[in-house]
Amino acid sequence: MFPEIGHFALILALVVSLCQGSASLYGAAKQNKDLITLSRPLAHTQSLFVLIAFACLVYSFVSDDFSVLYVASNSQLALPLLFKVSAVWGAHEGSLLLWVLILSTWTTLVCLFSKNLPDIFSSRVIGVLGFLNFGFILFTLFTSNPFERIFPSPLDGNDLNPLLQDIGLAIHPPILYVGYVGFAVAYAFAISAMLSEKLDKNWAKWTRPWTTAAWLFLTIGIALGSWWAYYELGWGGWWFWDPVENASFMPWLIGTALIHSLAVTEKRGVFISWTLLLSVSAFSLSLLGTFLVRSGILISVHAFATDPERGLFILIFLISVIGGALLLYAKKASDLDKKVGFGALSRETFLLLNNVLLVIATILILLGTLAPLVLEVFNMGKISIGAPWFEIAMLVPMIPLLILVTMGMHSLWIKDSSFNLYKKLRSPLGIATLVGIVIPTFYYGRSGLLLLIGSTISIWIIISSLLSLRSSWKNNQGRFHINRSVAGMSIAHLGLGVFVFGVTIVSSFGVETDRGFSLGDQISVAGYEYKLNSIESIKGPNYEAIEADISVFDGSELISHLRPQKRTYLVQKSPMTEAAILAKWNKDLFVALGDSLGNDSWSIRIQYKPMVRWIWLGCLIMALGGLIAISDKRYRR
C-alpha cells in the first residue's frame, strides 16, 4: 500500500513541478500577477508530495517491507534501526530520491525567505528550481524507481552493503547532497538575474547567504567523507584523489571562489559577469560529479552500480542545464561589466587573484580526472593519474593562494599602500616564521623546505585570522557590536590555517606500516610499543568477527587497549575491516587487523598520524565561519 502511495505522490510531484516551472517562468516573462502568485503555492505542493514519497520509502524500510525490490536489495530484518533508515539512501534509487527531497526543501526555503525580493525575480528563481526538480523526478521515475515491487517477495532482504553500515556514511550523503544541491539555488538566482532587464549588484546580496549555506554544507560533507574513508576503508589516508572525491572537491573550489567574488560584486559592483559564470559553474560541476559517479564512466572505488541508460539521461539533462545557462550567459554577459577602478594593491586585487588561483586548481583537477577518459576515447592506452601528481599539481596554485590569504584579509578596499599592509602583517609573519620553524624542527625533530613553508604559512594564517577576528568586535559606547560578516570570514580563514597545519604535519611525520605479529609479540612503531595479547571470535547483530586485543605502550606506560576487528557480514558474506583508533587532539594511533599468516600470527597495519584531527577540525571551523557570516543582519532585511 505505502509504496504505491509513494509512487503516486512522486508522479504528482512531477506534474506539479512542471506546473511550478512553467507558471513561474511564463508569469515572470509576461508580468502576469496571477501566475506569479501561483508560484509559491505550487512549489509548496510539489515539496509536500516529494516529502510524502520519501516518507513512504522510509516507512517501507522501517517496516521491513521486502516486497519492495529496493528494500529487499538493501536491508534485512537484523539490520539496526538507524541503518534501516540510512539504507534509504544506501544505493542509487533512494539516494536520487533523497536528492529530489533536498532540492524541494531548498525550494521551500527560498519561497519562505525571498518575500522581500521583487516578485518577478523570485518567481523566476522558483521557476528554474521547479524545472530542475522536474528533471530529477523524471529521472527517478523512469530509470530508477525505488518503489518497484517484487513478487513473490523474499522473507528476508539482502542486507545493506556492510561498508555503509557506519554512522559516518549514514550522515555523509545527506549533508554532501545539501551542499551539492544548494548550488542549484545560486544557479537559479544567476539565471533569474540574467533574465532580468536590468542587472545590478542587488542580486549578489540576495544570493550570498544561499551560496554560503550551500558551501558550508559541502565543506562538512566532504570532511565527513574524508573522515569516513580514513577509518573505514582502512587505507590510512584522508584523501585519495579518487575521481569521486575530485567530483566533490571541484564544486567546492568553485563555490569558494564564488563566495569571494560575490563579496566584491556586492561591495563594489565589479566582476558581475564573472560572478554569474561562477554561479553557473558551481552547480554545473555538482551535476558533472553526479554524472561521473552514476554513469560508470570513470573508474572509482566509490562508484555506484552503473547503468548506461541512466548515464545517457544525466548527460542530456547536463547538456540542457549547463549548455542553456552558458548560452544565456554568452548572450547577456557582454554588456554587464562596468568600468569601476581599483588600485593594483587593494582587496579587489587579492580577491581577483584568489579567484584566478582557485579556478586554476579546479582546472588542474578536472584535467587529472578526465585525462584517463580522454586518452581511452582516443585509443591512446589506459592510464590512471596517481595521487602524487595531484599532490604536486595542487602546490602550484595553493602555495601562492595561502600566502595571499592574510594579505587579502588585512588590505583595504579600492586602494591600499604597501607600507600600511607591511606594518599590519610583519609581526604575525615574524612570530609565524619563528613558531613554524621551531615546532617541526624541535618538537618533531625534522625540517624540510615544504614542511617549513607549510607550517609557517598556516601559523601566519591562524594569527592574522585571530587579529582580524579581534577587529570585528567594536565596543561602541559600552555596547558590544560584532560585525558578523568580518567575524565569519576570519573564523573561516582560521579554519583554513588549522587545516593546512594538520595537513603539513601529518604528511611529513605520519607513519604507516604493515607488520606480522605472533601472539605475544611486541613491536615498536614511531615511538609507541604495540603488543598483540589475544585474538578471539565475537558475534554482532548481523555479523561475526575476529577481534584482536592489542596493548599500546608509551615507553613503559600502558596507554590503551585497541581492539581492531575483521568482520564477516552474514548475509552478503563479505569481510570488512574495522580499524581501532586511539584518537587524541594531537595524534591518532591506528591499528587494523589483516589476514591470518598461519601459526597464530597475523598481519596488522599500524599507523601513527600526528595532528590528523586538525584536518577535519579545520573544515568544521571553516563551516562555522560560514554559519556566522550567514547570520549577518543585513541579509535579513
Added chain:
Amino acid sequence: MKKHYLPILFFLAIMPIFFIGMDRDKSVLPSPLIGEKIPQFSLPSLINSELQIDSSELLNNTFLFNVWATWCVGCLEEHDFLMKLSESNEIPIVGLNWRDNHNDALAWLRDYGNPYTIIAEDVSGRVAIDWGVYGAPESFLVNSNGIIIHKHLGPLDDDIWERDFSRAIINDAN
C-alpha cells in the same frame, strides 16, 4: 565581446568525450568461457545429499545452468520466469545452489516451488569460481556437446529469454 562565448565553447568541446565514453558499455560481461567446454565438477545434490552430481552426466542435452542462492534478491525476481520455463518443458534447468545454507535452500524451494531438474550444492563456492561466476543470479546456456553458448548476468525474464537465449539455441542448431 566574443570572450563570453568561451565557456560554452569549452563545454561543447568536452561533451563529445562523455558521449563516446558512455559507449563503452560495461553491463555486458562476456564470459571467457563462451565457446568453451563447461568446467568439470562433482557435487552433492541439494535434495538428496547422498547423490553425487557429476558434470559429465549432464552432457548430451542442451540445458540451462542457473546459479542461485536464497540470500539473493534477484534470484527471487527471476523465479517466476524459471517456474514458467520449467512447466513449458522447453529445456532442463540445472541449478547451482551457491554459498548457501542447506536448510534455507530447501525451505525456499518448498515455499516458492522448484523449477530445477537437478540442483548441485556448492557450499564452498569453488565450482562457481571455476565457472567464472560474478554474482547471483547468473545463467549459462550449455549445448548438447557441453559447450557454453551464452551467458547472462542478473535476473532472467521473457524478453531476455526470447531475445538472447532462444536465438542462441537456434543459431547453435544451425
Added chain:
Amino acid sequence: MKPRQQRMLAVGLSLSGLIIAAILTFKAFEENMMFFITITDVVENNKAPIDREFRVGGLVVSDSITRETGSLTMSFILTDNRNQLTVNYTGVLPDLFREGQGVVAIGKLNQNVFIADTILAKHDENYMPPEVIDSLKDHVAETKEGY
C-alpha cells in the same frame, strides 16, 4: 617607474611564473601517468615499461595463493584467461581479495614476476574493476576472431 611600466613588469613576472608552473605541472603529469597493461601484453609482447610502475588486472587463479607461515610476503597468480602472471606482494590485503575475484595490482615487473606495492579490490561482491573486464573482453574478442 611609470604605472604603465609597473603593469608591464607585473604582467611579465606573473606570466613567466605561470609558464614555469605549467611546465613543471606537465612534467609531473608525464612522470605520474600510470599505464594499465594487460597480462597478455606483459607476458607475450614485452610491453611492460622498465623501471616504472604500471597497473595490471585480472582474476586471481584458484589455489594459487601461497605464503610462508608468519611472513607478510605472499604470492599469487593473476590471469586474463590467456596468460598468467605471478604477483608478489608484501602487506595487508584488501578485504575482498580472494580466489576468483578480479583485482588490480600496481607495481613493477622484475624478471617476469610482478612486484606489487598496492592491490586494489573493490568493496562490492558483484563488482569487477572495469579495467579487468576490458582485458577479459579483449581476450574474448581475439578468440572469436580466431574461429
